[in-house]
Amino acid sequence: NAGVMQNPRHLVRRRGQEARLRCSPMKGHSHVYWYRQLPEEGLKFMVYLQKENIIDESGMPKERFSAEFPKEGPSILRIQQVVRGDSAAYFCASSPGAPGGQPQHFGDGTRLSIL
Amino acid sequence: GQQVMQIPQYQHVQEGEDFTTYCNSSTTLSNIQWYKQRPGGHPVFLIQLVKSGEVKKQKRLTFQFGEAKKNSSLHITATQTTDVGTYFCAGPRQAGTALIFGKGTTLSVSS
Numbered sequence: 001n002a003g004v005m006q007n008p009r010h011l012v013r014r015r016g017q018e019a020r021l022r023c024s025p026m027k028g029h030s031h032v033y034w035y036r037q038l039p040e041e042g043l044k045f046m047v048y049l050q051k052e053n054i055i056d057e058s059g060m061p062k063e064r065f066s067a068e069f070p071k072e073g074p075s076i077l078r079i080q081q082v083v084r085g086d087s088a089a090y091f092c093a094s095s096p097g098a099p100g101g102q103p104q105h106f107g108d109g110t111r112l113s114i115l
Numbered sequence: 116g117q118q119v120m121q122i123p124q125y126q127h128v129q130e131g132e133d134f135t136t137y138c139n140s141s142t143t144l145s146n147i148q149w150y151k152q153r154p155g156g157h158p159v160f161l162i163q164l165v166k167s168g169e170v171k172k173q174k175r176l177t178f179q180f181g182e183a184k185k186n187s188s189l190h191i192t193a194t195q196t197t198d199v200g201t202y203f204c205a206g207p208r209q210a211g212t213a214l215i216f217g218k219g220t221t222l223s224v225s226s
Contacts, residue, residue, distance in 0.1 A: 033213045040124075042203060042218040043158065056212035091157060100207030101146060103160040104214065 002027065005074075006092050006107035013082050014115045021077040021110045025094030032075045033104060034060075034067060037089045048099060049075060079112075087114045117142050117209050121202075121217035128224055134191040136220035138204035145207055147180055147187045148214065153200040161202075194224050 005024040013019050025032050030051050035043040045059040049069040060067065064082075069075040079086055089111050093104035118141040128134050138147065146165045150158040162171055164180035164187060171178045177190045187204055201221045205214040 035216075040218075040221075042216040043205075043214075045208065045213045045215065048212045056210055058210065059213075093158075099213050100211055103148060103163060104158075105160065106150075106157040108157050 004029075004092055004094050004105050004107035006110055008110060009108060010111045010113070012113045012115060015083055016081050019079040019082050019086070019112055021079075021090050021092075021112070022074040023077070023092030023094075023107055024074040025092075026096075026105050029094035029096050029105070031095045031097065031099060031102075032069050033093045033095075033099070034075075034077050035091045035093065037091060037109075043091060046077070082112075082114050084114050087112055117215055119204060119206055119215050119217040121204060121220050123220055124218065125221050126223070128194050128222070130196060130224050130226045131193050134194050134198070134222055136189050136202050136204075136222075138187045138189075138217055140185045140206055142206075142209060143184050145184075147184075148205045149178060149187075149189055150203045150205060150216075151200050152203065152219070156200075158203060191222075194222070196224050196226055198222060199224050 007022050032049045034046040037043050047060045047067045048056040064080045066078045089109045091109045093106045095102040095104050120139045148163045149161040152158045168182045169180040175192045179188045201219040203216050203219040205216045208215045
């Protein structure tokens with residue numbers, strides 16, 4: 001069974017460019033979560049999605065950041081006009097059912113570096 | 116706002132010594148989960164505690180959930196170099212979506 005797949009593993013962008021991070025949840029999982037991790041920090045919740053729906057985006061900056069989980073294909077976290085402060089590891093996790101009571105399975109993450 | 120705090124932030128031990136990390140929540144939690152992240156890796160689920168006062172063991176790891184369901188601890192007996200990593204506790208966000216994580220305790224072990 002494939003786990004949560006994230007790509008790319010590493011992404012380098014110049015300030016002002018766009019970054020697209022992809023996440024395919026585990027088979028049978030319809031709940032996807034995105035987290036951001038800064039060095040020596042915990043995981044900060046960004047957004048929670050189910051197929052075609054954003055359930056909670058309260059942890060995601062209102063500007064430049066967006067997320068989607070289309071009916072077909074992976075979930076995408078999109079960061080427009082990146083700035084140096086966007087440099088971080090972005091982890092995607094999935095669960096089979098309702099959040100909070102289910103363990104989450106994490107992908108390997110995307111390490112985003114902004115030049 | 117809702118917070119989950121962990122102490123200590125760092126702990127260095129000699130191989131064979133015991134290790135404990137503590138987790139405190141500002142709110143009562145319906146459950147608490149523990150994850151381990153190896154250096155350069157991703158968080159891996161270890162265990163979930165649900166009941167007040169619950170104690171669970173996994174080989175050398177002992178997990179406890181406080182009576183008030185606001186704190187938890189992870190104790191490792193006789194640490195090994197394979198225990199190196201950052202241990203996170205996490206509880207459900209008040210909004211009922213996703214998890215809120217503590218900042219973690221990073222364990223280093225010297226042989």
